Amino acid sequence: MPERKTLSRARADKRAGKAPSTQAGEFVKEEIDHVRSGKHGVRSTKQAIAIGLSKARRAGVDLKPPKKGQTSEATRKKAEKDAAAGQGKAGRSASTESKAKRSRTTESVLKRESTRGASHAAVSKQAKTAAAKRPAASRSAAAKKAAQTKGAAARSAAAKKAARTRAARAHGHR
Incomplete structure (x- = not known):
């Protein structure tokens, strides 16, 4: 149970x-x-x-x-x-x-x-x-749906985190 x-x-x-x-x-x-x-x-x-x-x-x-x-x-x-x-x-x-x-x-x-x-x-x-x-299109569609059902605050937090990750990778940090 x-x-x-x-x-x-x-x-x-x-x-x-x-x-x-x-x-x-x-x-x-x-x-x-x-x-x-x-x-x-x-x-x-x-x-x-x-x-x-x-x-x-x-x-x-x-x-x-x-x-x-x-x-x-x-x-x-x-x-x-x-x-x-x-x-x-x-x-x-x-x-x-x-x-x-x-x-x-x-x-x-x-x-x-x-x-x-x-x-x-x-x-x-x-x-x-x-x-x-799974094909790329299927993964992409799932990610798009996930973003839609996330809600504004969570979407904003995810975008900020992604930006930080991109910035860190651009500067050679992993």
Whole structure:
């Protein structure tokens, strides 16, 4: 179950007109924080992201399942099930006992995994490789939408920061 503050942050993102992926980002952040704080581990950064996206879908974030051919059929099916559960269209559900048992088993398996998947270096590397797979036009469109939903004060602060960065790079500082 996601934390209350995560749900409220995601709702605030929705009210602000931000994309479903941004809303889901709150759940991914929560999952990364869980791994960093040692609540459990993950095999990879991708797994932490997948857990976060699953929680987001189940919490009602309107996140589309991946397209055919993008991921395995099993992953797509799981995403569809999560989305259906989030919209309150759950199919036949397993008994409460088996759900609790599965949850405990999953948690114990994750507890044995490393926390390295949520390190700053690992998350940064994952973000870079994911961005590199997307075309420039798609990245540009996302940045434009992000700027629109940012709000005047935040946009101004971002512009100032960008100007400082450009100035620093022009003077040879990195």
